[in-house]
Amino acid sequence: MALSREQMAQRVARELQDGFYVNLGIGIPTLVANYVPDGIDVMLQSENGLLGMGAFPTEETIDADMINAGKQTVTARKGASIFSSAESFAMIRGGHVDLTVLGAFEVDVEGNIASWMIPGKLVKGMGGAMDLVAGAENIIVTMTHASKDGESKLLSRCSLPLTGAGCIKKVLTDLAYLEIENGAFVLRETAPGVTVDEIIAKTAGKLIVPDDVVEMTF
Amino acid sequence: MAGLDKRVATYAEALAGLTDNMTVLSGGFGLCGIPENLIAEIKRMGVKGLTVVSNNCGVDGFGLGILLEDRQIRKMVASYVGENALFERQLLSGELEVELTPQGTLAEKMRAGGAGIPAFYTATGYGTPVAEGKETRQFNGRHVILEEAITGDFAIVKGWKADHFGNVVYRHTAQNFNPVVATAGRITVVEVEEIVEPGVLLPTEIHTPGIYVDRVILGTFEKRIEQRTVRKA
Numbered sequence: 001m002a003l004s005r006e007q008m009a010q011r012v013a014r015e016l017q018d019g020f021y022v023n024l025g026i027g028i029p030t031l032v033a034n035y036v037p038d039g040i041d042v043m044l045q046s047e048n049g050l051l052g053m054g055a056f057p058t059e060e061t062i063d064a065d066m067i068n069a070g071k072q073t074v075t076a077r078k079g080a081s082i083f084s085s086a087e088s089f090a091m092i093r094g095g096h097v098d099l100t101v102l103g104a105f106e107v108d109v110e111g112n113i114a115s116w117m118i119p120g121k122l123v124k125g126m127g128g129a130m131d132l133v134a135g136a137e138n139i140i141v142t143m144t145h146a147s148k149d150g151e152s153k154l155l156s157r158c159s160l161p162l163t164g165a166g167c168i169k170k171v172l173t174d175l176a177y178l179e180i181e182n183g184a185f186v187l188r189e190t191a192p193g194v195t196v197d198e199i200i201a202k203t204a205g206k207l208i209v210p211d212d213v214v215e216m217t218f
Numbered sequence: 219m220a221g222l223d224k225r226v227a228t229y230a231e232a233l234a235g236l237t238d239n240m241t242v243l244s245g246g247f248g249l250c251g252i253p254e255n256l257i258a259e260i261k262r263m264g265v266k267g268l269t270v271v272s273n274n275c276g277v278d279g280f281g282l283g284i285l286l287e288d289r290q291i292r293k294m295v296a297s298y299v300g301e302n303a304l305f306e307r308q309l310l311s312g313e314l315e316v317e318l319t320p321q322g323t324l325a326e327k328m329r330a331g332g333a334g335i336p337a338f339y340t341a342t343g344y345g346t347p348v349a350e351g352k353e354t355r356q357f358n359g360r361h362v363i364l365e366e367a368i369t370g371d372f373a374i375v376k377g378w379k380a381d382h383f384g385n386v387v388y389r390h391t392a393q394n395f396n397p398v399v400a401t402a403g404r405i406t407v408v409e410v411e412e413i414v415e416p417g418v419l420l421p422t423e424i425h426t427p428g429i430y431v432d433r434v435i436l437g438t439f440e441k442r443i444e445q446r447t448v449r450k451a
Contacts, residue, residue: 047321048247049394056449064250064441065392071248072447082390084397084425085247085273086329089322093342117347122310123318124300130348131322134341165345165361 002174003191007218008142010035011172011189012101015140016042023047023092023132025102026070028142032101043079045097047128049088052080069128092128093135100136102129104143104168106158109205111168111180113141114160126163133164145173145202152204154178154185175199177216184208189216224384224434225413229259232407232435236372238265239292243328243370244272244282245399248301248444251392252281253376253409255437260374261285271295271328271368273321273395275305280442289313295368297321301444320348323365325398331367332401332430339364373403376439377410377426381417384408384431385424393425400426409437 003011009031016022016032018040024030033053036042044053046068053068054077061075068074076082091097104115113133116126133139146152154171171178176199177189184206187199196209226232233256236242242260246252257276260268261284270291276283285291286304293315299305308314319327320342330338339362343349353364375396378389386408388396400406408426413436 046391048250048391050391056447058450059448062443062446062448063390064443065390067248067250067391067443067445069247070445071250072445073443074447076390082393084393085321085325085395086398089325093322093326093340112345122306125296125298125318126320126348127298128321130320130346131342134344135322162346 001191001193005031008172008174010218011177011216012140012142013037015099016040017098020098021045021051021096022099022101023097025129025132027103029101029103030070045088045091046074047088047092047132049083049085050074050076050080051083051091052077054080089128089131092131095135095137097136098138100132100139101142102132102139104141104163105160106153106155107141107143107168107171107180108155108158109180109183109185110157111166112158113163113168114158115163117161119161129163133167139168140170140172141168142172145175145199150202152202154203154205156205175202186210187213189214191216192218222428223382224428224431225382226433226435229255229435232256232409232433233259233263233372235405236260236263236265239267240265240371241269241271243368243373243399243402244270245375245394245396246281247273247391247394249277249281249442251376251388251394251396252276253374254281254439256374256407256409257282257284260290261288264288264290266290267292269293269295271324271370273297273324275299275302277301277444278304286314293317295319295324297324325395327365327368328395328398328402331369332398335367337364337366368402370403371405373399373406375400375406375408375426377408379412379414379419380408380410380431380434381414381419383416384428384434385419386410386426386431387419387423388425397426400430405432406430407433407435409435411437411439
């Protein structure tokens with residue numbers, strides 16, 4: 001079975017370490033906040049200028065001046081700080097964020113990522129995604145392995161305009177967890193019940209299948 | 219408006235000197251921390267051909283979106299403009315020019331502009347459409363592109379509190395682009411929820427020192443919420 005959105009978030013959350021500063025993109029990455037393992041403390045960075053994003057507010061505590069990068073009303077947790085956009089991106093571009101999780105349309109074997117622009121469709125903008133992928137050392141891309149029509153999104157070369165070049169090393173799809181090394185995807189883990197053959201069939205870029213591939217458990 | 223007293227009494231005074239074809243920098247992220255009354259005054263003034271630099275362009279009927287209604291914006295420099303149907307129509311018809319800029323690069327362009335730095339190198343956007351036509355270099359094996367600073371004829375800013383000297387503090391995440399924008403305007407106008415007596419704001423808590431600020435005006439604010447999200451109490 002392909003992973004659900006919640007399972008994808010759970011799997012990403014296993015990469016969290018005590019003391020990490022983490023930026024979570026919109027969509028599945030946002031759900032990772034719900035699965036922070038017990039006993040570890042992480043600080044969530046929101047690029048509009050909040051380090052230490054807390055839970056959503058209640059009706060009583062809602063505040064128009066307190067939002068996250070998805071423009072949702074939020075709260076600040078204990079230990080939070082608030083600052084300008086320039087300061088926020090100094091953290092991101094300066095490599096101070098320990099883990100960045102974001103979605104994508106395509107990734108390729110060279111670590112290129114395309115996530116913001118589909119030619120012929122209206123382009124809304126890249127927001128902070130180009131800064132995040134260029135500035136971070138440790139990035140996990142979350143995406144479906146193939147499109148609804150079965151077209152692979154793990155390619156030899158991205159077909160869409162890039163968000164960043166040569167910056168992605170880890171990809172979690174609904175079918176597998178893979179790393180990008182030396183011009184190839186390396187299969188590390190399979191989703192429960194998903195066969196290696198299915199992953200091979202749905203991966204267009206060069207794929208290496210080591211002997212020690214493990215099946216994820218939830 | 220005399221000497222170090224930056225206070226003005228009317229929005230007309232606050233934006234005196236703003237004319238057609240100028241560049242206006244605006245603070246705000248989405249609809250949070252936007253100078254909503256200064257934007258409304260620009261609409262009332264009817265100036266046209268503006269280049270507007272702001273992370274977003276408001277929504278239909280609120281924020282910078284209202285400047286599209288009478289086609290006052292010629293060019294928009296922003297990182298994300300997806301919330302606005304009128305924007306899409308004017309973009310597709312060619313009436314509106316858009317320069318999409320990565321959010322961190324946009325902030326840094328204005329920070330640099332305010333700090334007298336004409337350009338800077340950044341890895342952001344290398345190998346992407348953003349890099350087209352820009353100088354590239356390598357530092358320590360890392361590919362970077364040259365990005366030029368941005369300054370504006372006017373900067374419009376939303377603060378929480380200010381004093382007579384134009385010292386400003388911002389409230390929560392309504393800070394966002396505002397302090398950066400404040401540094402990069404030839405004339406910087408700040409509208410605030412409260413003007414306090416000199417000495418009330420502690421020197422250590424000032425976000426924007428008054429040297430950057432030319433005019434301060436007291437406003438009242440709707441503060442519209444874009445994505446109202448709550449948990450159960």
